[in-house]
Amino acid sequence: MKLEELRKIRERAEAEMRLRAGQARVKIVVGMGTSGIAAGARQVLRAILDEVARRNLKDVLVTQTGEKGLSAKEPLVEVHEPGRITIYGDVDEATARRIVVEHVIHGRIVEDRLVELREVPK
Numbered sequence: 342m343k344l345e346e347l348r349k350i351r352e353r354a355e356a357e358m359r360l361r362a363g364q365a366r367v368k369i370v371v372g373m374g375t376s377g378i379a380a381g382a383r384q385v386l387r388a389i390l391d392e393v394a395r396r397n398l399k400d401v402l403v404t405q406t407g408e409k410g411l412s413a414k415e416p417l418v419e420v421h422e423p424g425r426i427t428i429y430g431d432v433d434e435a436t437a438r439r440i441v442v443e444h445v446i447h448g449r450i451v452e453d454r455l456v457e458l459r460e461v462p463k
Contacts, residue, residue, distance in 0.1 A: 369403045373406065
């Protein structure tokens with residue numbers, strides 16, 4: 342993927358985030374540090390953005406972050422919901438789409454890629 346394509350993806354995601362600020366039911370965070378990118382995080386981010394757009398999920402924010410310290414499990418995807426953060430590892434494009442459908446839409450954790458389930462104060 343070329344740098345210009347990544348810029349367009351990032352700009353589209355940032356524009357969506359600004360438009361929907363304060364209306365998010367779920368936030369999806371993709372680890373885009375060096376090890377994440379080397380493991381395929383760009384394709385994962387693209388798949389998530391595509392699936393969210395294709396399903397017209399207006400209450401879902403998609404963003405990115407740097408290294409999370411779990412390079413052996415990259416690419417990492419976090420799903421932030423009120424009261425919990427679910428962290429998925431070894432995510433590929435197909436798994437990214439499953440996370441959107443199974444977890445974000447239907448509320449079911451994708452068990453085979455679960456790294457950690459964190460309870461957080463609401």
